[in-house]
Structures are given as structure tokens and as C-alpha cells.
Amino acid sequence: MSVSSEDLQGLSLDLYSASRLLIQSFQNLLNEIPLTYPQFLVMRVLWERDGLYVNQIGEKLHLDSGTLTPLLKKLEAHNFVKRIRSEKDERKVKIELTFPGKSLQKKTQDVLSQLEPIFETLDEKSISSLNTSLKDLLDHLNPKSK
């Protein structure tokens, strides 16, 4: 007994809704900071490891350059990152944090910690079970896992 098309359609709709609703929760808080949710994701990657190339950021977030290029230009316009075209291979663009970009980390973490109380009433088992089965699904869908 396998999954039906109906099951998959329902699953994808719920994932889609939940993803958008959860992003909205983040976005409401992030409004205090000049970052959108995807921009925050990119900054989070860079805070962990600075000086990545565009494609490396894309791999970590499953985003392609068509999404990242305008986003990174926006982050550059805010002076949070520098875009440096590689001299060795001019196809590549390296992304480096500026001082203001680095400074944003603490403020962002403080703001986002405000989300926690909102989720206090949500069963922790439910969260960890969601996490586990999401990882399964991601492994299954991830092109790299071939």
C-alpha cells in the first residue's frame, strides 16, 4: 500500500501553506531589521562561513543563482556584503561580509528569540517528529542524494 496522488497533493499543499505561514511569522519580526526572510537565510549562511561563492550559498539553501543574484545585489546595496568577481575564474562571484553585515548578527538573533514564546503551546514532540519526517522527505527529494 503506497502513497496515492491525492496524498501527495494534500501533502504538498500543507507544506506550501505551512512554509508560507511560518515565513510570515519570521518576516513580522524581521521587519525591525532591513532583511527579508530569504535575505536572512543568506546572511545566516555567511555568518557561519564568510567568503563563499554564489553557487556554494545556493547549495546550502537549495536556491539557484536566479534567486541569489538580485538578492545579493540588494544585500550589497544595504552594504551588508561585498560581491567580488574572482580573478582566476571570472564566472565566479565571491560574497564577503562587511562590518555592518557582521554587526547585524547579534541584533537579528535577539529579535528572533521573540518567536520562542509564540511556540510555547506547541508540543515539542510534534516539532521533533515534524523535523524528523521533514529530513526524510528532503533526503528523498534532494537531487544530491542520488
Added chain:
Amino acid sequence: MSVSSEDLQGLSLDLYSASRLLIQSFQNLLNEIPLTYPQFLVMRVLWERDGLYVNQIGEKLHLDSGTLTPLLKKLEAHNFVKRIRSEKDERKVKIELTFPGKSLQKKTQDVLSQLEPIFETLDEKSISSLNTSLKDLLDHLNPKSK
């Protein structure tokens, strides 16, 4: 012991990635049909119940008129739906399927049934557990559940 901000950030990133990857799987199949994923969602709602108003579709999919108005105009341009302004209340626009719009249902279902084999290797328990915890999260996030 409650959820930490890190937990929530990881959860939201996984939801976001899984949602986009699963939508891509649908989109790849839907390419055979002149529908994008959000357009398909709207058609699915209408196949289940024809003649809904714009706001009713928006409630079912958590989408607002800024998203739906252009999308519905696109579906109308493809001659899959008719947009009919209500005579009783001229603020409302009713959406009705055309014959081509109705005919699309079977073809779409046939195409999407091709997804099932791809998920055969995925544990069904994992899917149903994902479904359950997603519903929990949706209830928690859904503004209506206040």
C-alpha cells in the same frame, strides 16, 4: 524545555526547502499542461466546488487578492475559468469553470499520478507522520484558529 530559536530557524528552513522541492516535482509534471503549481491549486479547489468567490478561494489556499487577481485573469485568458461579477453585490467576483477548464481535471490527474512511483521508496509511516505534525503546525499558525 521549550523550542529554541535555533530549532525554529532550522524547522522553517527545512519546511521552506521541502516545500520548494516538492513543488518542483509537481511543476516538472505540470509542464505538460498549461498550469503552474499555484494555478493548479486554484483549479483543484474549483474542481472540488465550482462557482466560488475570489475570497473563498483565498481562504482555502491562504492567498490574498493581490496574488489571486492576476492569477485568475491568467486562467481566464487560457479560457479555463470565467470571472463573473455578482449582480447582487458588485464587490464580489464569482469564478466558474469553463468546459475546457473542467476537461483539464482528468488529464491533470493522469499526469500527476506519475508522481506516485517516485515516492514508492518513501516510508508511508514517515508520510503520515509528516502529515499529522504538519496539520498541528498549521492549526497553530493559522490565523483562523484564534
Added chain:
DNA sequence: TAAAATTAAATTGTATCAAATCATAATTTC
């Protein structure tokens, strides 16, 4: 019942996303 409040959809502006395109580099083929 006229003014105020509410409601529904459309419009506007900003920001994603993914597919197609473009440009450059690496590889193959002869």
C-alpha cells in the same frame, strides 16, 4: 437616513523563485 465602518476586489510596489538565456571556461574530437 446620512455618516461611519466594514467588506471585496483591484492596484501598486517590492521581493522572491524557477526556467530560459547568456557568457565564459573546460573538454573533446579530429
Added chain:
DNA sequence: GAAATTATGATTTGATACAATTTAATTTTA
């Protein structure tokens, strides 16, 4: 080893997503 092919990285393009504003119509209320 030059031309053709393939691969790779980024940019452009078309279609959402959503907040904020506007327009128009209905309902409330004083």
C-alpha cells in the same frame, strides 16, 4: 592544437507572494 561541444556560473525573464493603498459597494449605527 584549433574548432566544436559540453559544462558551469551568473543574469534576465515571467509568474507568483504579499503588504499597503485605493476604489467601490454594502452594512451599521447614531
